[in-house]
Amino acid sequence: MSEKLTEDQIRHVAKLARLNCTDQEIATFTTQLAAILDYFDQLRELDTTDVEPLAHCLPIHNIFRPDQILPSLSNEQALANAPRRDGEFFSVPKILDDSNA
Amino acid sequence: MDVKLIAGLEIHVQLATKSKLFCGCKVGFEDPPNSNVCPVCLGLPGVLPLMNKKAYEYAVRTALALNCQMARFTKWDRKSYYYPDLPKNYQISQYDLPLSHDGYMEIPLEDGTTKKVRIIRAHLEEDAGKNLHEGLDHSRIDLNRTGTPLLEIVTEPDLNSPVECRILAQELQKLVQFLGVSEANMQKGHMRFEPNINLQIIDDDGREYRTPICEVKNLNSFRALERAVAYEEWRQLEEWKHDHDFTLEKMGKQNRGWNDARNETIFQREKEEAHDYRYFPEPDLVPVELDDDWLEKIKAALCELPLAMKQRFIQDYELNDYDAGVLTADRATAEFFDGAVKAGGSAKRAANLVTQFGLKTAHERNCRVNELGVTVEQVAQLAQLVEEGAVSSSAAITIFEKMLTDESDPKAIAEKHNLIQQSDAGALEAIVDEVIAANLQAAEEVKSGGKKAKKARGFLMGQVMQKTKGQANPKIAGELLDGKLKE
Ligand SMILES: [Zn+2]
Numbered sequence: 001m002s003e004k005l006t007e008d009q010i011r012h013v014a015k016l017a018r019l020n021c022t023d024q025e026i027a028t029f030t031t032q033l034a035a036i037l038d039y040f041d042q043l044r045e046l047d048t049t050d051v052e053p054l055a056h057c058l059p060i061h062n063i064f065r066p067d068q069i070l071p072s073l074s075n076e077q078a079l080a081n082a083p084r085r086d087g088e089f090f091s092v093p094k095i096l097d098d099s100n101a
Numbered sequence: 102m103d104v105k106l107i108a109g110l111e112i113h114v115q116l117a118t119k120s121k122l123f124c125g126c127k128v129g130f131e132d133p134p135n136s137n138v139c140p141v142c143l144g145l146p147g148v149l150p151l152m153n154k155k156a157y158e159y160a161v162r163t164a165l166a167l168n169c170q171m172a173r174f175t176k177w178d179r180k181s182y183y184y185p186d187l188p189k190n191y192q193i194s195q196y197d198l199p200l201s202h203d204g205y206m207e208i209p210l211e212d213g214t215t216k217k218v219r220i221i222r223a224h225l226e227e228d229a230g231k232n233l234h235e236g237l238d239h240s241r242i243d244l245n246r247t248g249t250p251l252l253e254i255v256t257e258p259d260l261n262s263p264v265e266c267r268i269l270a271q272e273l274q275k276l277v278q279f280l281g282v283s284e285a286n287m288q289k290g291h292m293r294f295e296p297n298i299n300l301q302i303i304d305d306d307g308r309e310y311r312t313p314i315c316e317v318k319n320l321n322s323f324r325a326l327e328r329a330v331a332y333e334e335w336r337q338l339e340e341w342k343h344d345h346d347f348t349l350e351k352m353g354k355q356n357r358g359w360n361d362a363r364n365e366t367i368f369q370r371e372k373e374e375a376h377d378y379r380y381f382p383e384p385d386l387v388p389v390e391l392d393d394d395w396l397e398k399i400k401a402a403l404c405e406l407p408l409a410m411k412q413r414f415i416q417d418y419e420l421n422d423y424d425a426g427v428l429t430a431d432r433a434t435a436e437f438f439d440g441a442v443k444a445g446g447s448a449k450r451a452a453n454l455v456t457q458f459g460l461k462t463a464h465e466r467n468c469r470v471n472e473l474g475v476t477v478e479q480v481a482q483l484a485q486l487v488e489e490g491a492v493s494s495s496a497a498i499t500i501f502e503k504m505l506t507d508e509s510d511p512k513a514i515a516e517k518h519n520l521i522q523q524s525d526a527g528a529l530e531a532i533v534d535e536v537i538a539a540n541l542q543a544a545e546e547v548k549s550g551g552k553k554a555k556k557a558r559g560f561l562m563g564q565v566m567q568k569t570k571g572q573a574n575p576k577i578a579g580e581l582l583d584g585k586l587k588e
Contacts, residue, residue, distance in 0.1 A: 016377060017190075018183045055176040055198070055382060061390045064154035067118045070125025070139075078135045078143060078244075088134040089241035092185040095232050 005034045103303040106334050108266055108296050109221075109258035111316075112273060113251045114283050115228070115291040116159045121248040122227045123150030123193065128250075130289050134243040142248035144188035149385050156250035157389060159282040160200055160225040161399050163252055166280055166406055167220050169204030173391050177225075177383040185242050186230035194253075196380040199224035200389070206256075207408055208272045211264065213422065215408070218269055219257035226251050252282075258297065263330040266296055267323050275407045279432040287322055294320040298333040299349060302341060310345065312337040313352040317359055317366055329359045332366055410435050418448035427456050433469040434460065437477060446481030447488040450497075454480055454487075458501045475504045483511040489524075490574045496520040524574040526581065529565075532573070533581045536564040547586045558582070 010030045014021045021029065072078075075088050084091040121128055124141035141148045164171060178196035204220035228251050230244040254273070260266050274292060277283040285291050296317055302310040315337070317329045340347040357366040405413075407429045414425040429435045434455065441451040459470045459480075466473070483500055486492045492500060492515050503514050515521050523529055537544045546557035565578045 016181070016183070016379070055174070055388045056384070058387055061388045063151065063387050064157070065125070065151045067120055067153050067155035068125060069120045069127045072126045072137050072139050073143075075133065075135050078138045081145075084239075086237075086239065086241050088136075089233070089243055090135070090185070092240050092242055094234050094238060095185060095240045 005030055005037060102305055104338060105301040106261050106298065107258045107301055108260040108298045108330055110256045110260065110266060110269060111295040112254045112270065113293045114254065114277055114285065116156050116250040116252055117283050118153055118155050118159065118250055120153060122153050122156050122250040123248055126248065129245060132245060134245060137245045143244060150193065152386060153250060156225060158399055160223065160252050161391065162280055162402055163277060163282050164201030164204065164223045165400060165403060166276060167204040167206055167223060167254065169201035169220060169223055171391060171396065172198060172200050172202070174198065174388060175200040176388040177386045178380045179383050181379040184229065185240065186232050188244065188247065192227060192229065193383055194226035195224035206269065206272065208268050209408060210268065216265070218259045221255045221257055223252055223254045226253055263327045263334065266330045267327040270294055270323055270326055272408065275430070279404060279407050290321055294326045296326060296330050298330055300334065300337045310341060311349040312341050312347055313349050314354045315357050316354065317357050318369065320359055325359055325361055328364060329366055332364065336366065404432065418442060420448065420452050424452050424456055428452060433471050437471045440477035441480040441484065444478050444481035446484030450484035450487045451480055453494065454484060454497060454501055458498050473505060479504050479511055486511055486515065490576065491522055491524060492520055493522055519570065519572065521572060522574040523569045523572045524577055526577055529573055529578055530581055532565055532568050533578065533585060536561055536568065537585060540564065544586060
């Protein structure tokens with residue numbers, strides 16, 4: 001992590017998050033993110049040899065709900081905040097790449 | 102030149118819970134768009150997911166049946182990607198501590214042998230919504246499916262033909278249906294396949310090449326799976342023949358889509374590496390610890406698995422491979438047949454009754470064999486009547502048909518409808534004697550063994566059947582007749 005963060009890496013991350021950033025913003029974020037990573041480098045200085053890795057910060061586990069159907073929102077309520085809709089659907093710019101994970 | 106296909110499968114199976122994985126919205130297939138949604142599955146700010154216990158238990162049950170090692174400690178992670186059908190911009194999935202790993206599944210091959218296919222892992226995750234954009238200038242988003250529990254099963258690349266890929270998928274369908282963890286209805290999209298395929302090519306000079314690994318996304322039928330793998334097998338070899346630099350080292354991995362109408366795969370994009378998904382632990386869900394008691398409880402819900410059952414039917418009941426396969430196609434049929442044999446019916450006769458009449462009738466009535474209103478005891482008794490020669494095979498079908506509406510035992514039904522065969526050798530002998538005495542010429546013809554012998558024997562048998570109103574056991578009557586005419 002002590003490697004220098006590059007503007008290209010920031011552009012890549014911005015692209016993955018579908019963010020349009022100006023060159024100025026890219027420069028700013030590169031510095032800001034680098035500062036955050038520096039902070040993690042400081043944390044790394046701690047000796048954690050005998051510390052068990054933590055999967056969650058709460059000391060609890062096995063929180064479940066039973067398989068029961070609860071009321072959903074109405075279609076109107078569900079779409080109430082949508083910037084655009086098409087009948088009962090949310091409407092978004094056409095997606096060309098129809099793959100998902 | 103030696104070419105070997107190497108394929109692994111990633112399979113998503115929709116688990117048969119009533120409600121979604123992290124909220125109480127109904128899992129519904131044909132409901133109006135965006136009607137089974139709530140702030141949790143819409144990804145609205147400030148909400149918290151709460152895990153469905155049944156979904157976790159179904160996942161564990163399946164992983165156990167896949168001979169997996171169970172994680173006693175498991176957690177969930179966020180897989181980040183930006184897509185309109187995934188409103189949170191991340192999918193809750195499992196990354197480094199999946200609930201199970203390192204299992205295997207045995208699949209029956211066409212040559213009668215079985216093959217062990219290793220399972221890398223099986224984990225629980227949520228489904229995304231649906232995009233519809235056919236004929237539109239924009240995309241319509243339906244989020245009813247978001248948050249539906251999916252079990253993702255990943256195999257090692259142990260599959261070496263398109264047929265093996267298809268068989269594994271079909272066996273898995275049977276398995277999850279047997280286990281009762283998924284309806285696995287293909288029309289409803291309950292199973293989706295993503296094969297990753299490449300070729301190992303050894304050219305005539307002994308040099309080894311590996312073609313780029315291609316993952317074909319979102320196949321939703323067995324036929325599409327088999328054809329997509331076959332297409333890739335052909336395409337990759339052609340590409341390599343054209344250019345020997347068509348290799349994994351030089352080209353990397355890629356994602357392809359399947360065009361069913363054109364029967365070909367289409368390049369989509371270079372495959373994103375795992376770090377592009379920026380996995381990180383899901384802070385909104387606490388980990389799950391699976392202790393011995395709980396594991397034992399889930400194990401108790403396991404049943405005999407379809408392949409094991411099929412092999413038992415072949416070995417213990419001496420059924421042929423085809424009948425055993427038909428009878429283990431679904432759990433209800435398999436257990437019904439097994440029940441009839443355990444209730445004392447001859448396995449061979451019970452198999453005939455179930456395959457020749459039971460399944461056909463169940464199909465006509467759109468139900469399962471065990472829902473026909475006939476008990477396993479009735480089928481067992483009927484099978485025994487056939488076995489003892491008390492009723493003929495064809496009369497047994499008639500009796501089975503009557504059992505659909507008549508709860509009496511099959512013997513009573515047979516008697517009521519005069520379907521009992523005359524098997525009493527003493528009584529039959531008298532009738533045979535009578536028939537011979539009345540037809541001396543025909544009897545002579547049989548004895549002399551000439552051209553007319555066969556026809557004459559048929560005539561005499563016909564007379565015996567007529568005198569017994571068709572109820573003589575043909576085997577016994579024939580033996581008696583032959584015995585007399587040899588003297
Ligand atoms: Zn919901």
